[in-house]
Structures are given as structure tokens and as C-alpha cells.
Amino acid sequence: MNKTLTLVWYFYRPVMVVDLIFTAICLVSLLKIGVCFFINTLIIKALGYAAMLFYKNYFGSKTYMFYRNAGYSISRMYVYACSCDLAIYVVIIALLFSFIPQHAHLKG
Amino acid sequence: MRILKVDSVQMEYQGRKILRDVHLTCKQGEIVGLLGRNGCGKSSLLKVIFGIVKPAYSYVAIDGHAIGKGYHGNQMAYLPQDHYLPKSINIHQLAKFIVDPQLWPSFEQLPIFEICRDKKANELSSGQLRHFETMMVVHSKADFILLDEPFTHISPLQADELKEAMRNCVKTKGIIITDHQYYNILEVSDKLKLLDNGCTKHITDNEQLVSYGYLSGINR
Numbered sequence: 001m002n003k004t005l006t007l008v009w010y011f012y013r014p015v016m017v018v019d020l021i022f023t024a025i026c027l028v029s030l031l032k033i034g035v036c037f038f039i040n041t042l043i044i045k046a047l048g049y050a051a052m053l054f055y056k057n058y059f060g061s062k063t064y065m066f067y068r069n070a071g072y073s074i075s076r077m078y079v080y081a082c083s084c085d086l087a088i089y090v091v092i093i094a095l096l097f098s099f100i101p102q103h104a105h106l107k108g
Numbered sequence: 109m110r111i112l113k114v115d116s117v118q119m120e121y122q123g124r125k126i127l128r129d130v131h132l133t134c135k136q137g138e139i140v141g142l143l144g145r146n147g148c149g150k151s152s153l154l155k156v157i158f159g160i161v162k163p164a165y166s167y168v169a170i171d172g173h174a175i176g177k178g179y180h181g182n183q184m185a186y187l188p189q190d191h192y193l194p195k196s197i198n199i200h201q202l203a204k205f206i207v208d209p210q211l212w213p214s215f216e217q218l219p220i221f222e223i224c225r226d227k228k229a230n231e232l233s234s235g236q237l238r239h240f241e242t243m244m245v246v247h248s249k250a251d252f253i254l255l256d257e258p259f260t261h262i263s264p265l266q267a268d269e270l271k272e273a274m275r276n277c278v279k280t281k282g283i284i285i286t287d288h289q290y291y292n293i294l295e296v297s298d299k300l301k302l303l304d305n306g307c308t309k310h311i312t313d314n315e316q317l318v319s320y321g322y323l324s325g326i327n328r
Contacts, residue, residue, distance in 0.1 A: 003205065006205075007205060010194055010197055010202075013196070014194070014196075060194075062188075062190050062191065062192055063192060063193065063194045064192075065186060065188050065192035066192050066193055066194060066202065066205075066206075068158075068160070068179040068186070069179065069185045069186065069192075069206050069244075069245060069248060069250075070205040070206055071179060071180065071181060071182040071249075072179075073177060073179070073180070
């Protein structure tokens with residue numbers, strides 16, 4: 001388990017900045033607009049994962065062989081990395097829940 | 109004794125059949141050398157065996173059990189032609205994920221380990237990194253090792269270290285190796301295959317490399 005978590009961290013670290021940008025957009029939107037925007041943030045997160053996949057395939061695909069030689073498939077690494085990221089995102093939302101407007105708050 | 113069997117590999121690339129009649133076996137304790145001209149499909153064949161390239165047809169099996177992805181369960185390890193280690197992590201930490209714990213004491217004794225142990229991949233020269241990456245794969249947990257041009261970019265002294273490490277590790281592993289430095293392949297291999305026109309030819313006499321047109325002559 002420790003080995004897997006460390007490898008997932010190594011895999012995720014180079015794309016963390018890309019992912020954090022999308023997470024920040026989601027959190028700011030939630031804090032400004034309200035809880036009704038939650039489903040939309042999941043779509044933004046999905047776009048973030050697509051950006052992460054593109055970035056990693058374009059700039060870091062040569063390192064895939066390291067993870068394969070460690071016995072892990074690349075799709076498995078993506079699933080683990082995205083799952084961990086999503087879990088952390090949900091925990092952050094739970095922690096910030098009292099600060100998130102419960103009704104839509106849009107300037108018109 | 110475990111046996112890797114590769115049979116009937118057929119693969120096309122841009123409408124050209126690069127592999128059409130490939131048969132290969134590798135037993136534990138054996139080094140199989142794979143020679144061939146540029147673009148004849150040596151690297152593609154290793155990728156097919158490892159399971160990262162899907163051909164039109166292939167049969168890859170270990171002990172009679174067909175396998176799709178060679179890396180699942182650490183059955184195979186593969187040295188690609190390019191550097192593969194993540195750049196910003198201490199390579200001593202990375203090595204622990206790949207090197208067999210039973211082979212770790214001998215891995216630690218390697219001169220290249222002493223040079224690299226506290227460095228990151230981006231702090232090493234290309235040759236040092238290549239040698240370290242090759243040694244990691246040779247000392248890996250996998251039962252079968254696939255080496256794509258391991259002698260490229262390394263010095264003659266490092267090539268000698270690599271050949272010695274391969275001889276030590278092959279007692280418990282099977283190794284398939286390909287490189288253009290044919291003299292190193294001839295020296296280290298127990299069995300030799302030539303990939304020519306998409307077909308594997310078993311080489312029993314080095315003179316056959318000349319008759320098949322791979323070499324113009326053999327230096328003795």
C-alpha cells in the first residue's frame with residue numbers, strides 16, 4: 001500500500017500544478033456562486049483530468065516505462081491519481097462547506 | 109525453469125509488414141541475442157513481447173500461459189531506448205521500486221550506484237543515467253528482461269560491467285537483448301536470432317550473419 005501511494009505521488013507530482021489550477025477554479029466558483037454549482041465543478045474537474053492526461057502524454061510519457069517496470073499499468077496509475085485527487089477535493093469542500101453559499105448568488 | 113515463448117507475431121506499420129513470421133523462445137538462465145538492420149522491427153518486437161504495442165496477431169506465453177501485458181505481476185522488465193526515470197526524484201529511491209530485494213546487495217556494490225545514489229536523474233550525464241537505468245532493469249524482480257540497445261551511450265568499461273552483471277543475474281532470469289554493437293551481443297549471448305524481412309532466423313554460426321547480409325565480414 002505504501003509502495004503504491006508513493007508511486008502514485010511520483011506519478012501525480014509533475015502534473016499537480018495543472019490539476020491545482022482547475023481545483024482552484026472549482027473552489028472559487030463554489031464560494032462565489034454557491035452549492036448549486038457543484039455538478040458544474042465536477043465537469044471542470046473532468047476537464048482538468050483531461051488536461052492532466054494531455055500534459056502527461058505530451059511531456060512525460062517516457063517515464064511511463066518506470067511505472068510499468070515497477071509492475072503497474074499506466075491506466076491504473078491514472079485511476080489512482082484521479083481518485084486520490086477527487087477524494088481530496090471532496091474533503092476540502094466538506095471543510096469549506098459552511099463558507100459556501102447554499103443558494104445561487106449571481107450578479108445580474 | 110520458466111520459458112518465454114513468442115510465436116507467430118504479425119505486425120504492420122504504415123502498410124508495410126515489419127513482422128510476419130517471428131518465433132522466439134527464451135529460457136531462464138539464457139541470454140538470447142536479437143540482431144537485425146535498422147528498421148527491421150527489433151524494438152517493435154520487444155514492445156510486443158512487453159505488451160505495450162498491439163500487433164495484428166501475436167502469441168506471447170510464459171510456461172504455456174498466454175500473457176497480454178508482460179509487466180503485470182513483474183513478469184517482465186523492459187529497457188527502452190530513451191531515458192525512462194522521472195527527473196526530479198532521487199534515483200536511489202526510484203531503484204527500490206524496481207530492483208529485486210534479493211539482488212539489492214549486489215546492486216549496491218556496483219560502481220555506478222556509488223556515483224549516482226544521492227543524485228536525481230537530471231543531475232547525471234546521459235551515459236551515467238543510461239548505465240544506471242540498464243542496471244536497474246537487469247537487477248529487477250522480473251523473470252524475463254528485455255533490453256533495447258543497452259550498450260548505446262555507455263563507455264567500454266561500463267559495457268564490461270553490464271556484461272558481467274547480466275551473467276550474474278541470468279542465473280535466475282531469461283534475457284532478450286538487441287543492439288547494433290553486434291560484437292557485444294555475440295560475446296554475451298547463449299543463443300542468437302537474426303530478424304530479417306520480418307522473420308527470425310536462428311543463427312548457429314557467426315558466418316551466417318555474413319551470408320544473410322547483416323555483416324560484411326567478421327573481425328576475429
